[in-house]
Amino acid sequence: MSEKFIRNEDFNFINIQVALIKDSYKKNAAPNVIQAVKDLANTRILELFPDATPDQKQMVDLSGFKTNQEYDRYLQNLTDYLLPFPNIAEQQLKKMFPKNKKLKLPNLDNINLNQLTYLSWIDISSNKKFIVYELENKMVGIECKYTVASKDNICSFCNRFGQVAYISTITKAKKAKNPDYFKAIGNYICFDSTECNKKITSSNYLTAFLRESLGEKTDQ
């Protein structure tokens, strides 16, 4: 068996492409239209894996299928190659938030690591939402204040429309001229991170937000 190489967000992306193809079959689209949908899906999927081996390229190629069963089997087969979220010990999480003496930890047993781009949990008593992610092979975490929004909105991480919370965090970046200045940055993101992890198709926004929060970018 080849190495695991598909991230959760890639798998979500592939799922959407498959849904588009199934939909065009269901609507009895003209063969050339279906072909165009498939070609585009294949191109986009291959772009997710610039370093794929020939075997891996073959594995994600969905151009040869026609029926729903074939597409379901294709997706099922890919689940064997999902890269799980790295195993993380409670001790590691505590180290990530050293200032938080009463850190509430998530119940890691209840979380499906195969369907996780980022780990997140809330502490209702302190009104905090925690986000943990592997950024360039290093586990990083931030804590945010959160407020559940009164209206549904679009999540910045996954673009899903639904129940969101406004999260805000203070960046660690300091302005050179004003060392006392801390910039707060905020975003609407899914309140339910399990749902968010099922929908997220790219980690770009998430990583940019984490970088900014961690003070790696000081261009503002």
Ligand SMILES: [Zn+2]
């Ligand atoms: Zn989301």
